[in-house]
Amino acid sequence: MDKYQELLSNVIDQNKLPTLNYKAGDVLFHQGIVESKLFWIKSGLVKLVFIQPDGKEFVKAFLAENDLSGSLMSVVFHKPSPYACICIEACEVIAIPYKKIRDWSEKNPQLKDVELQFMQQLTARKEEREYQFLCxxxxxxxxxxxxxxxxxxxxxxxxxxxxxxxxxxxxxxxxxxxxxxxxx
Amino acid sequence: MDKYQELLSNVIDQNKLPTLNYKAGDVLFHQGIVESKLFWIKSGLVKLVFIQPDGKEFVKAFLAENDLSGSLMSVVFHKPSPYACICIEACEVIAIPYKKIRDWSEKNPQLKDVELQFMQQLTARKEEREYQFLCxxxxxxxxxxxxxxxxxxxxxxxxxxxxxxxxxxxxxxxxxxxxxxxxx
DNA sequence: ACGGTGCATTAACTTAGGTTAATTAAGGAT
DNA sequence: ATCCTTAATTAACCTAAGTTAATGCACCGT
Missing domain, CATH: 1.10.10 (Arc Repressor Mutant, subunit A)
Known part of the structure; x- marks a missing residue:
């Protein structure tokens, strides 16, 4: 369990956040909606999808056990999420309001580094995907x-x-x- | 001038970092080399390029006035940069060791938020590019x-x-x- | 004026992905 | 066992990008 997962566990304990159960096909969050919760996948598999007006679908990412799902656009910038999150398998999920993480982070300043680190890892993954599309x-x-x-x-x-x-x-x-x- | 630019200005003043002059075609940092400095473009235009073993070139990004150039892989993870930074126009640049920013950030904890914010904006731009390639x-x-x-x-x-x-x-x-x- | 040099354009040909639709294969349910 | 559904495969045809090479064009220096 890494530093970020520890942080999340603390937030969950503090707030007594329940484990939610979804089945394949269920939607964790919709496209076009502001969803400022993060979703910690405890088990199962989800996809992030763009659905175009003409019905065409594109898959942005697959996320599985111990991955953190959510929309940067929504969570950080309070904009509608450009994509939806849909379960491919039945999932156990814990929904965490991003505000809780920010609050917790205020009380534990050393954890801001963990948050930064998490964002850096996320960015590294995006760099890899950008490289693959380009080259x-x-x-x-x-x-x-x-x-x-x-x-x-x-x-x-x-x-x-x-x-x-x-x-x-x-x-x-x-x-x-x-x-x-x-x-x- | 936004918060991050203010932070950088402070680091530059504190360390008396000089303005460097490059001409078109010059290389700010090479591909395959660990370069843990960030480059603040004061004027001019640069490109970030992948050069493949077979000589094929791909452009990852263009950066201009007030943009911050550098390799996340190098600066954060101390890995060789997967791309080079090459001047398209003559440029005025200030090179800032990333360690200086980290030090400064330790002494001014409230600035960690600014760093996080900067990383979030960077990620938002990558999201846009990912979307465009995919859709x-x-x-x-x-x-x-x-x-x-x-x-x-x-x-x-x-x-x-x-x-x-x-x-x-x-x-x-x-x-x-x-x-x-x-x-x- | 002359001859580069570097881009952009155009052409001819090849390759691979998009589209649509028909066919096959594999599970699941009754 | 049969039917239904879904996913994967294959085919035919169209479109767009890759490749290579030739041509045109404009700017630069001498």
């Missing part, structure tokens, strides 16, 4: 994902993965076929 | 850039912009031709 082909992104996140790879549909990689499910299927052809 | 076509990204950053658009070559958008200069030229055809 790698969809096929390379696919192969990288498979080796980097095998535990998530096993739990999502090919279609969901395609929408995360920025291509259509049909295109991902063709990539698979190409890779298969190389083996033979 | 927009190259043409849409081009049109968005033109209206969102006209002051930078005017100062870069079409080739550099193409490598920022994730396409080749030839492709961007064709997009222009398509847009032009629509007008007529």
């Amino acid at each position: 790698l082909t969809p096929q390379q992104r696919y192969e990288t994902f498979k080796v980097q996140y095998p535990h998530i790879f096993k739990r999502i549909s090919q279609a969901e993965l395609a929408l995360f990689l920025g291509i259509t499910p049909v295109a991902l299927c063709r990539i698979n076929a190409r890779l298969q052809a190389l083996v033979e | 927009l076509t190259p043409q849409q990204r081009y049109e968005t850039f033109k209206v969102q950053y006209p002051h930078i658009f005017k100062r870069i070559s079409q080739a550099e912009l193409a490598l920022f958008l994730g396409i080749t200069p030839v492709a961007l030229c064709r997009i222009n031709a398509r847009l032009q055809a629509l007008v007529e």
Whole structure:
């Protein structure tokens, strides 16, 4: 359990926050709504999705056990979240108002470093994704994902993965076929 | 002048940091090297670039007056920077060791909030870029850039912009031709 | 005026992803 | 066992980007 998880545990204990249960398909928070709570995933798997006016869906991220879900835009800047958070599997989740974390952080100034550190890690992950979109082909992104996140790879549909990689499910299927052809 | 710029000004005064002069083509920091200084651009324009082993170049960002350049990976995690910083125009720059900022922040705990805030803004910009790569076509990204950053658009070559958008200069030229055809 | 140099443009051809729709495969429910 | 649903695959066709190379254009220096 790292420093940030410790901080969250304290906030949860202090405020007696309950564990919530969701089932696959449930929505943790909606797109277009200001949601200033953070969601600590205790178990299960969720996706963050952009849904376009024309119905097209894009997957921003997959989050699983011990990940922290939420919308930076909402939580920090009080703007509507540009994406929704939807359960792929049944989930146990603890909802934490961001204000509680800020309050706790005021009373324990040394924890501001932990908050900063958390934000830095988040930024590092975004840097990686930015790099992949800019410099790698969809096929390379696919192969990288498979080796980097095998535990998530096993739990999502090919279609969901395609929408995360920025291509259509049909295109991902063709990539698979190409890779298969190389083996033979 | 916002809070973060104030913080930086204090660090600069305290340490009597000089203004450095670079000309177009000069390198502020190299790819593959640990560079734990931040570079405050007083005037001019720089680009952050990934250069691949095969010689292909990709532009991660353009930074201009009052922007802060540097590599998160290097500055925070002491890893080699995955990208270089190269001047597009002659620049006046102040180099600030990140350690100085941390020290200053220790002595002025209220400034940790400013640091956190800065990181949040940085993350917000990355979110926007992630969204654009995931959900927009190259043409849409081009049109968005033109209206969102006209002051930078005017100062870069079409080739550099193409490598920022994730396409080749030839492709961007064709997009222009398509847009032009629509007008007529 | 002349000959670079660097960009932007255009063309021809290749490759890969988008779109739509039909087909197959695999589970789940009754 | 049968039906229903969903996901994955395949095909056909269209569109756009990658690649390479030739051409055009404008600015610069001498």
